[in-house]
Amino acid sequence: VTASQLSPGPASGQPAPASAQKVFLDCDPGIDDAFAIVFACGHPGLDLCGVTTVAGNVSLARTTANALAVLEFAGRPEVPVAAGSVRPLLRPPVEARQVHGESGLGGARLPDAQGRPTDEHAIDLLIDTVGASPGEIALVATGPLTNIALAVRRHPRLVSQVADFVIMGGSASRGNVTPAAEFNIASDPEAAAIVFGAGWRVTMVGLDVTRQARATGAVQERMRGLGRLGRDLLLPGLGGYYGGEAAPAHVSPGDEAAPAHLRPGAGEGAPGVAGGADGSPPVHDVCALALVAEPGLFGCLPARVEVETAGRLTSGMTVTDFRAPGEACNALVATSIDVPGFWDLVLATYARVPAAQDPGR
Numbered sequence: 001v002t003a004s005q006l007s008p009g010p011a012s013g014q015p016a017p018a019s020a021q022k023v024f025l026d027c028d029p030g031i032d033d034a035f036a037i038v039f040a041c042g043h044p045g046l047d048l049c050g051v052t053t054v055a056g057n058v059s060l061a062r063t064t065a066n067a068l069a070v071l072e073f074a075g076r077p078e079v080p081v082a083a084g085s086v087r088p089l090l091r092p093p094v095e096a097r098q099v100h101g102e103s104g105l106g107g108a109r110l111p112d113a114q115g116r117p118t119d120e121h122a123i124d125l126l127i128d129t130v131g132a133s134p135g136e137i138a139l140v141a142t143g144p145l146t147n148i149a150l151a152v153r154r155h156p157r158l159v160s161q162v163a164d165f166v167i168m169g170g171s172a173s174r175g176n177v178t179p180a181a182e183f184n185i186a187s188d189p190e191a192a193a194i195v196f197g198a199g200w201r202v203t204m205v206g207l208d209v210t211r212q213a214r215a216t217g218a219v220q221e222r223m224r225g226l227g228r229l230g231r232d233l234l235l236p237g238l239g240g241y242y243g244g245e246a247a248p249a250h251v252s253p254g255d256e257a258a259p260a261h262l263r264p265g266a267g268e269g270a271p272g273v274a275g276g277a278d279g280s281p282p283v284h285d286v287c288a289l290a291l292v293a294e295p296g297l298f299g300c301l302p303a304r305v306e307v308e309t310a311g312r313l314t315s316g317m318t319v320t321d322f323r324a325p326g327e328a329c330n331a332l333v334a335t336s337i338d339v340p341g342f343w344d345l346v347l348a349t350y351a352r353v354p355a356a357q358d359p360g361r
């Protein structure tokens with residue numbers, strides 16, 4: 001289903017068409033994770049069948065509460081949510097509250113969820129759901145890979161039971177928390193090493209493409225036409241990146257956190273819009289779901305990806321070898337994105353969510 005084929009009208013509350021791709025999402029909401037959840041709820045070609053949460057951007061308690069609140073806000077309270085790992089396998093917990101705010105949703109203030117997570121642990125919900133529908137469910141992970149690593153260790157056959165496995169994480173170029181490492185991988189390199197070595201093909205949607213998916217001023221102007229969805233989640237979420245302030249100067253240039261004059265595309269977008277004219281915030285995690293929904297928007301290349309776990313300066317680096325022989329390749333790495341096509345798809349998908357049809361107060 002492409003953007004032009006998306007029919008207007010609310011998506012949620014209607015059963016997904018039989019042809020829809022089942023998706024199971026492991027995430028750490030997080031502003032862009034929340035945007036990814038809404039995308040999965042709105043796209044007619046996706047059928048979100050389960051959500052698990054992991055500590056990452058903020059604590060496990062907050063990522064779980066956020067997942068529940070976003071699903072209810074998007075009109076999908078029936079999607080089961082199970083909480084998972086409270087910290088990385090070995091390393092101390094890291095959080096990104098300076099990026100996503102204390103709540104994890106930036107400036108967005110959603111109604112507290114009425115529902116609760118299931119009593120099952122995330123790993124059991126993931127294994128049971130995929131195991132009940134072998135070959136049918138695309139597993140997507142947009143946070144640290146702790147839950148996924150524990151799941152493949154507990155149930156190795158998971159790698160052959162998924163229809164596909166797509167992550168937002170890593171980078172074949174430079175990182176965003178260090179010059180070498182991207183946040184999801186850097187948070188739990190040991191988990192990532194287990195996941196990339198588990199025997200499945202990992203589709204890695206990394207910073208190489210996601211840092212191009214920036215919500216510029218022009219994009220944010222289009223979000224203003226999306227009723228409560230734009231007013232209560234998308235715009236305040238984006239506005240809350242780094243508390244809406246300029247990011248600290250210590251981070252590497254070219255990232256959402258880089259000093260304004262060092263960011264790529266300086267001068268794009270409307271000044272004074274969240275993220276500023278030059279550092280518009282990227283919606284990293286939405287790219288992973290967009291690739292499942294419309295793979296033609298991305299260019300991908302096979303590669304051998306291994307995760308550095310011991311490097312003093314490079315821990316968490318996804319060392320990507322595009323020259324590896326076919327039989328050694330364990331990953332499909334996204335290397336290009338049709339940015340206008342991506343935003344057309346995302347905004348058309350968001351327009352199908354009931355909250356986008358509701359002007360609210």
Ligand code: RIB
Nearest residue numbers: 030032033142183184284
């Ligand atoms: O590096 C970007 C990733 O880290 C995204 O998944 C974001 O939500 C954070 O978890």
Ligand code: CA
Nearest residue numbers: 030033142143
């Ligand atoms: Ca995330």
